[in-house]
Every structure is written in structure tokens, then in C-alpha cells.
Amino acid sequence: MTHRTRHPYVFRGAVHCGVCERRMQGQYAHGVAYYRCRFPQEYALPNRIEHSRNVYLREDVVFEPVDNWLAQLFDPDPA
Template sequence: MFKILVFHETCGRRMQGNWNHGTPHYRCLYPSEYATADDIDHPVTVYVREDRLIGPIDSWPADIFHPDRIEHTLSTLEAAQHDHAPALDSARRSLAEYDRKLARHRAALEAGADRSSGCEVNLRSNCQVVTVAADNFWVRWWTDCRGTTG
């Protein structure tokens, strides 16, 4: 379950997941010559049963989302969020600029400008708008999800 997340405190090495006596364990193999060279008091092999790790981790969400702590937890989570306002403002400015360019190109075409170059420019502008919109989609999605207008 925890595969690459378990480290042995004594040596700082990642523990390997394996099965021992039919149950999942994590082990740290540290040859005695390494321990001697690194001046660490480390057994050759250390085993930790996975069920010893699951208990505290399973109870953690219940603790932090307990009714007595929910306000504090939600405030902490909100404070940890990144400020997306600058990215959102940048996306809005970019989209507005490309909308202005498209409007100018359309007006020029309607006024009789050379259609071949106008269409090329118009197509290029449309591609730029699509690119900007795709690049900044997550910003708009995030704003909609949070219910803010930025």
C-alpha cells in the first residue's frame, strides 16, 4: 500500500515492500559492513508490518475532520491553496487581446481587405485564441469550482 513512502528513521533509506509470513511488511536491509563504515547502530534487517502503519493513518482523517477541529482544518487547507488570481488575470488579458485582434481582422475583411492575407491572419489569430484558452482552462475551471469571479 505505501510502496515508496516508508523510510527507516535510523539510516534514512527507503524500506522495501515484501511479504513475510503471509502478510505485507516493509523491510530495511543494511549490511553490517555498511553500518560499521557509516558508524550507525543498525540491525542487518528491520521489518515493519503494514498493519502497524495503517491504524494511525486510518485514524488521521477522523481526527482532523472531527467536528471540533473541522473549522481549523478547513482554514488550514484554504490557506495552503495557491493564489490563482494573477494567472486568471493574465488569461483574461490574453483572451481579450485576441478578441480585439479578431474583431479588427473581421472588420478589415468586411471593409474589402485582401481576403487571402486576411484569412491567414484570422486563422492564425483563431489558433492563438484556442491555444490561450486551452493553456488557461484550468484557471477558469478552478475559479468556477470555487465560485469566485476573480
């Protein structure tokens, strides 16, 4: 079953929080795709578990380095 989304997320389901290792949720803000960890607001803060209040990752910051790495990995004629 395909879920419709308003915005595409390149790394949907593949980005995990560096603090709690839970999957991060896609979110658009000001026309830019972000991934955010919802764990602090929903569970960690009310239960006094140590976790940053806001954990965000901009998709465009990650996209280019990953794209370059994949291009090098699959380059048929490495220099």
C-alpha cells in the same frame, strides 16, 4: 509507466528507515505486508557502519493509526 506487483503496499515509497533514513522496501511474509531496510545487508554490515541487522515494520501496525488520524483531520464536524 505502471509497475506490476504481486502484492499491493499501502505506503509504497513513503516509509523510511528510522536508523539510516533510506526508503524501506515492501515484502510479504506469512501473508502479511512488511517494510524492511535493505541497507544493513547490502552496505552497512560489510562496511562496518553501525545499523541494526534487521529493521522491519509491519504495515498493519501503521495502517490503522494513520487511517484514524486522517479521518479526524478531514472530519467535517469535529466533536
